[in-house]
Amino acid sequence: MANMVAEEEKATIPEAVALEIYRNIYATRRFELRCIELYRQGRIRGYLHPYLGEEAVAAGACAALRPQDYIVSTHRGHGHCISKGADLRLMMAEITGKATGYCRGRGGSMHISSKQLNHLGANGIVGGGIPIAAGAAMGIKVRQGDQVVVAFFSDGASNNGVFAESLNMAGIYRLPVIFMLENNHYAVSTPIECATGCCDLAGRGPAYGVPGICVDGNDAVAVYRATLRAAERARRGEGPSLIEANTFRHGGHHVNDPGLYMDPKLLQEWKARDPVAIMQRIVADPVKIQAIEGRVEAELEAAVDFAAESPEPDVAAFLAEIPD
Numbered sequence: 001m002a003n004m005v006a007e008e009e010k011a012t013i014p015e016a017v018a019l020e021i022y023r024n025i026y027a028t029r030r031f032e033l034r035c036i037e038l039y040r041q042g043r044i045r046g047y048l049h050p051y052l053g054e055e056a057v058a059a060g061a062c063a064a065l066r067p068q069d070y071i072v073s074t075h076r077g078h079g080h081c082i083s084k085g086a087d088l089r090l091m092m093a094e095i096t097g098k099a100t101g102y103c104r105g106r107g108g109s110m111h112i113s114s115k116q117l118n119h120l121g122a123n124g125i126v127g128g129g130i131p132i133a134a135g136a137a138m139g140i141k142v143r144q145g146d147q148v149v150v151a152f153f154s155d156g157a158s159n160n161g162v163f164a165e166s167l168n169m170a171g172i173y174r175l176p177v178i179f180m181l182e183n184n185h186y187a188v189s190t191p192i193e194c195a196t197g198c199c200d201l202a203g204r205g206p207a208y209g210v211p212g213i214c215v216d217g218n219d220a221v222a223v224y225r226a227t228l229r230a231a232e233r234a235r236r237g238e239g240p241s242l243i244e245a246n247t248f249r250h251g252g253h254h255v256n257d258p259g260l261y262m263d264p265k266l267l268q269e270w271k272a273r274d275p276v277a278i279m280q281r282i283v284a285d286p287v288k289i290q291a292i293e294g295r296v297e298a299e300l301e302a303a304v305d306f307a308a309e310s311p312e313p314d315v316a317a318f319l320a321e322i323p324d
């Protein structure tokens with residue numbers, strides 16, 4: 001953690017931004033805890049990869065974006081979707097496989113996307129979103145638009161070939177893309193030190209002409225500031241940036257992984273730097289915090305009810321859409 005930019009203590013950002021960030025961190029935390037309960041009840045099937053502990057990365061990054069900017073997400077993508085402005089009802093319906101979900105219940109947790117939110121999709125293929133983001137940025141450049149794309153991915157994905165190819169391409173064409181490397185220090189149960197020759201991941205950027213910066217990923221303000229700078233740079237036509245946001249999962253790789261391979265002392269240290277608590281200290285006003293939390297709880301319960309009452313997707317309609 002030595003070379004991270006520590007911003008928490010000197011955080012001064014517009015209050016509206018701080019409140020938006022806190023709302024999204026809190027909503028993500030509560031949404032996922034509720035999803036884990038629903039999973040245990042058999043109401044969510046398949047895999048579920050909690051973002052618990054990493055919420056500040058998505059909330060900080062998305063607060064620096066405008067609605068017309070794009071994001072590309074991962075298998076651990078609930079926080080990205082919520083922070084990009086998702087309606088919790090449509091998200092919960094999607095994750096519980098209902099016809100009213102963002103993708104009519106066909107995407108689920110790992111493949112949620114929304115044209116309306118400019119969310120280009122979560123992806124079960126590790127690293128699969130990185131070239132999609134570079135491609136979207138190429139599209140923006142060709143159309144001479146001023147949007148930017150944020151590609152979220154983690155340390156494991158950064159060891160896939162597409163990471164190198166996408167950074168190189170973005171570097172050559174100065175594409176308006178921000179590579180947001182959520183370094184949670186594990187790929188499933190493999191610690192980063194066992195899978196990576198040099199753990200200075202931000203340092204990989206300059207090799208491709210992409211400036212790299214390392215920030216404290218549990219401090220949403222640090223992530224927000226770094227993203228804002230990268231977005232401004234991209235809009236000036238100066239090209240891509242790589243942001244390594246250091247963070248840590250609060251549990252195993254997925255909901256059924258107890259994470260026994262995680263060093264308990266290290267886990268405790270990271271939990272003591274909980275992004276929810278850090279952002280509460282920044283917002284500071286207990287009345288505003290309580291108001292946000294009350295609204296999120298109500299939205300969440302409405303989302304659970306909406307999903308429960310929604311119909312299952314219609315199999316015949318699905319089959320009718322498959323081309324011959």
Ligand SMILES: Cc1ncc(C[n+]2csc(CCOP(=O)(O)OP(=O)(O)O)c2C)c(N)n1
Nearest residue numbers: 076124125126154155156157184186187188
């Ligand atoms: C191309 C590919 N290889 C392997 C897998 C299996 N797999 C799923 S998640 C995962 C670990 C990903 O680690 P990382 O990129 O660090 O993401 P994190 O889970 O830490 O968010 C692996 C290897 C996959 N889904 N896709």
Ligand SMILES: [Mg+2]
Nearest residue numbers: 154155156186
């Ligand atoms: Mg990882």
